Amino acid sequence: MKSWKDRQSIFSLAMPKPSVQTSALRQLNSGAENSVNNDSTLENAPPKDIVDWLAQLTLLQGVPFEYLVPYSALLPHESIRFFYIDENWQDRMVDGAISVGVSSTQDNMFNAAWYEALYAEVQAQRLKIRTDLRNQQASGSADSAISGFLFRSIVVEAWPGVEIIGKKDGTALPILRLDRLSSGVLLCLFAGVPDDVQFIEPGEGLHFGLLDGQVEGSSEVLVRGLGLPEDKPLKGGEQLTTSGSSDNYLTAPATFRSNNNEQEGVVNIQDLQGAIKSALSTYTTPDGYQPGLSALPEDGTVTSAAMAVQLVRGAGLMDYQTPSSAHKQDN
Template sequence: MKIDRAEMLDTLSNPDKLRNLLNHNQPLKASSSPTDSTEQKLSDWLGRLKLLHGVPFNYLVPDMEMLPMESIRFFHCDTTWLSYLADGALSIGRTASSDYTHDEVHLPKLKLFARKSLKSERGKALGHLSIHLNKKESGLLNAEPNKASETITGFLLRSGVVKDWEGMQVAAFGANDVPCQLLRMDHLSPNVLLCMYEGIVNRIRINEHPEVLHFGFEKLETLQKSFRNLANKGVGQEPGTQIDEKVIKPIVLNPRDEKLSYMRSGNTGIIRINKLAAGMQNALNKGVDYKDSFTAAEFALEMVAGAEAVNFIIK
């Protein structure tokens, strides 16, 4: 077979002709996947790079004063910067115009696969850090990565709690309080935690690991307990959900008027359980028209206290 050298050079320097030669004229589909192990390895590597794996920490935080101890910093990844990061990594070895042509033809497909790898890589390196996720969020790690976005937000937390609370759980929520999918979670040092999520994060919740269930009260000026729904009142008001304090005021355990107190007299610290249960039932009856039975099960639901949580609202 005779090869025309001039025609070959023209093809290698013309993106359209090179696409025709390689049969790459078909538009890329979101559901497309790597066709061989080389493409898969490259897309996985690019996906990890866009999650800032291998990027020196001083590139992320140029000055220590930007992340002092006991601080949290929220961020939004610049997609243009991420593209240049990937382009810089892929530029190694470009020495001739034909290399640029080659990249112009092949890179769109590789970048599509890299976007999918942002998700497919997220659960592989989590390891022991999975303790930071609750069961529902762990399930999101296995979601299909066909629809992937490069809109990435997250936070850096530098605090003693990262080191001391190994079971600390972290959750992120977007618009309408929908959970955001985790892309990366890493201990960059014993007291620095990096979390990256797909989409725009509006709220971050950090709480202690719920190891045991216990009864408890909120201690403000006095001990008090807010109420939970016992009956299904509709979306957002299912059994166990918190009742707005404007609907039912929290029950005060030891008010100034000792006649209304649910504590035994004499500063004994002992609660009159029967009286407290009756007071709760009466408040629920008046506030949300709850007329069903109020047994030990309903009393326990009202009294159970979860682990302490801190919510950060990002505006």
């Protein structure tokens, strides 16, 4: 177990006789770089398997779920819970794990003296667990603090390949663990504390399609800029807003063909082209700029390429951000 005593006092305790452990402990405590018996110090270094297991333990692998969520109401359906992991709690967990090998006072002294070196190896190894599995390079400068979230939602089951990005001051943080604990519960751990967490629909969700309109039974498309006109272009592929609100977008209604076979769901492309042209020609930006037909190609028509831009539906994104006031420091 970890001791809060002065390390120097540990070695004043009576020992039956000098041993390999004793000289290794004295070398570590005194900070000596070279020892007469350097090979025996290496021999007593913690095995890699143990370091790997302890690193996984600090990432909550093997910890019963009821220890994380002792009461089901703490994580109801369609909810997300962000949290920090107390480093002192992690220390005590490692203490308990290595205490099973203590059978004498000498073993206890060995654990006390080697604890900090062992935990440093555990801390370094937990940065590599996920990157090694993904054949990636681990970050050597990650924050020692660990935070994360538990997400319980139908989204976890419907999007098994959901992408998670956690950022702090615009820089992506390493993900230490991203696992589905069940079909509907996702656990994610970051190296550091993000101020912005993004949930992104899997990239294979990219497809062509329409959106449900505001009127029941109707359909529409979100009109996007085409990079025109040249002097003040509407950004290509960007959804066009009609007011200061980021949730109020320019739309064009979509209709469906009716034919003798009564096939449902066949889009009337000609009518849709006209609706998109009308929307762009009458569009006014929030700052009062009206590009008119110059927002379309030179002949003023909605080409097949322009239609593709309008109909493509990219991966959806849900963004969670902490209030800016949470990051203000007292002067």
